[in-house]
Amino acid sequence: MNLKIWTVTGLACVMLISCEQELDIHEPGNLVPKTVAEDPNLPSISVNGTTLHAETYGNPDGSLVIFLHGGPGSDYQNGLNVRQLADDGYHVVFYDQRGTGLSKRHDKDTYTIQLYLDDLTAVIVHYKTSSSQKVFLFGHSWGAMLAAAYINTYPDRIDGAIFAEAGGFNKQLLDEYGESSRKLNLFSEITNDVLYYDQFLTGRENEHQILDYKLSMASSFSYAKGNDEGIEGPSPFWRNGAAVLQAFIDISENEGFDFTTNLNQYQTNVLFLYGENNQSYGLSFAEKEAAFFTNPKIIQIDDTGHEMIYFRWSSVYPVVLDYLNSFN
Template identity: 35%
Template sequence: MSRKANKIILIILAIPLVIFILGYLLTLGASVPQTVEQDPSIPHVTIKGVTFHSETFGNPENPVVIAVHGGPGDDYRPFLSLKALSDEFYVVFYDQRGTGLSPRVNAEELTFDLTVSDLNLIVDHYSHGEKVNLVGHSFGAMLVAPYLGKYPEKVDHAVLSEPGFLTTETAMKYMAYFASKVSNKDLSYYFQRIKTWFEILHINGPDEQARADYIYAHAGVSVGNKPRQTEYYCNGEYATGESVYWRRSALANQSIQNLGGKSEFVSIDVNGRPEFHFTKGVENFNRKVLFIASECNKIIGEEIQSIHMQSFPTAELAVIKGAGHDMFLGKPEEVVKVIREYLNE
């Protein structure tokens, strides 16, 4: 073989190595935050052996407002605008079990029903026997609804901000939309997946779920700083220009969504299809429920929330103008104003 041919072969063989080295060097700096388990200085509460990243604001003598964040697998960071209520209320934030900055747990501890039970732990811990006010957003609202059905006597006011689905009817619409998103992947998605693969080469902890969490946050629910669910947001963009979370959990997202036959709120029909009963028992909650929708959300906005309202004895819908699903970040003052007025009724 000639020298020229050998040189060409060496160049061809070197190209992947050069690409790898460049990819590795250009993605330095990727990291995943520690949880309470690694850093006990992070504010937290332990209730009956379960530890949650948690903060409280305001006078504990005031009526309690508990913020129930979205997901599954998100955290309460985008929800912090509710701190503005702490002048009148004792505002409680917590990252749900196994997500955010709460300690990571195994898949067996990540179920929908257990997440509802955890909300009851939080309620009982902070309520001191009094009724509480619940504000749930997205998946958090999907937890608050069945909680109202199980424990109507423990709740004074309930805010359901854009729950994804509460009934079989709205679940089918929701799942059809996400199925279309899974099958529709453009070049930017694959580029971000490759970039994220290089970035996780720099991640070594703080725990065994760190790399999966990083992939989920950067090339799963989001593609870089862009939402995959563009129809949820004004102009298809996050209000802040990026996704704002401390640390999302891939395992919580995957495990909690696996509802088939594993939840008291889900049944299987004769054809093997799931039926969802997240509004079971809500007729026993005799106070008005406030639903909130964002103007820009074309998937689970005003139309879907109008359907959800029909399951409740008394409900009102507020639409936040100029906002998308991340309304607590995009229009925080408007959202807090609507919630405050309702809580003071």
Template identity: 30%
Template sequence: MTLNNNKVYVTTIGEGEPIVFLHGGPGSEHRFFLPYVKPLAAKYKLVLYDQRGCGKSDPIADNQYSMEEEVRTLELLRKELELEQINLFGESWGSMLALLYATSYPEKVNKIFLTAAIGMSATGFKAFEQELLKKMSFKDKAKLFLLDKKMQRGKATIENILDILDPYYVFSKDTLRNKVRYNMNSTVNHVIGEDIKKQYYLTEKAHKLLDIPIMVAQGSHDILPPEKIHSLLVKYIPHARLMEIKNCGHWTVVEKPNEINSLAFQFFARDK
């Protein structure tokens, strides 16, 4: 679709009430969700898209990526799809984007399903980085440091870095055998990451979410486990329902797709 003179890659699966999926990263792509969420297409129309500069979507000139631009893109997508209101399914950074959009356009949001959530402010984003580093072995930290230097010289890729980080995102490393390979835009990751640290503060806007049903499905062994998400997110939106996914890390969709799909089916089927 052409949105604001830029092409954004969108794919839909199934028929029914639409659910718009917001991928993580920042800098990932819609393929993260596939094939894991496909069972939801039995009842819903799944709308998956690549955010600006991600996957098959056009890059932004001069790398002017921002949270504000992603919110704008999502609103343009809603209009293009001719939807009065949208259901949102946000994963990791996508959970933050869902909350950003909902506090900007609360009247345009029907329901929000969050998983691998980060929180209502940059505090959660920074805590995620700190907790991840705590979990890492000294050997992997050293490898990461060297790879970061190589990346700056163009002699390594973000995929090399993810090969080190991936095992820390799951409860069981066996899960990685099922993980679909997808692209990650390191520039988008860095630019929006910096924007988050400087400007992601929604705690004062939490009241705008009061009329929107929200469910949060968090892995028991996520880098930010349920008890942390309670203080980083649910404390500000107490009407949100927090569900713990047992024996699961950050990638709930990949590790426990049946549980996530079951919760999503129940949540989106319920009347407000």
């Protein structure tokens, strides 16, 4: 047996070549990590008809801080710095959203925004220990959009929220943000690397492992040198859910969305964070999103970009803690 190891766009790849046995790319764990449906030893909760990879830190009776990761289709691994809030008395909850990370996969046509809101409701119910326990949402990127969608639908259920560079609270803002970020130069080496994998792996709509693997390879363009979002480099993740990403792209393009219709009725103070180095977001975009709320506060996190929670948590932490403690 020969062992070949190579690195492509910042990700280490390993291939085992044998005359006797070929690697089965459909076998769980061969291309991307196993999910909770494939590995029962992973921490998980069963809610709303699915099984989510989830873990918590801190006192179960403390105020809940539920971290909502980015994507759609990413996972919470690069947000684990937030668990430091457990040392301050908060019960910090992480979960990989349905179909993402190490959570159970589902077919592409099953995903809806309402289903994601129902999942979040189920997570809150699962961890809430009393009716008086406060619940805060801490959303990053797509997770911040999801937080807005939840408050827009269920404003009486959430005691406060932190929005770290939401991609856009409605279709118009999302298009505006997307126009200036994550652009691929069709003649760049990065794009060639992304397209290179199609020569070897072509997955159909619900061939999850193949599609997830390809998306993981392609994700490295986001931190390429000179990227508009000021991302310093790679951050850790378990698995990108390709079916989830495509499902929500289709929803956005075919149905549109608007998470802002009731936000001005939410009287609670909310916190907006943006990275100094994200040229696609900045103060002007933060102000556009914050304007939908009655009592927003906007704070710049210096010397970082879109992945501020991973790369500059030391600067994010005191701002977030001050905000949360203001409710005590």
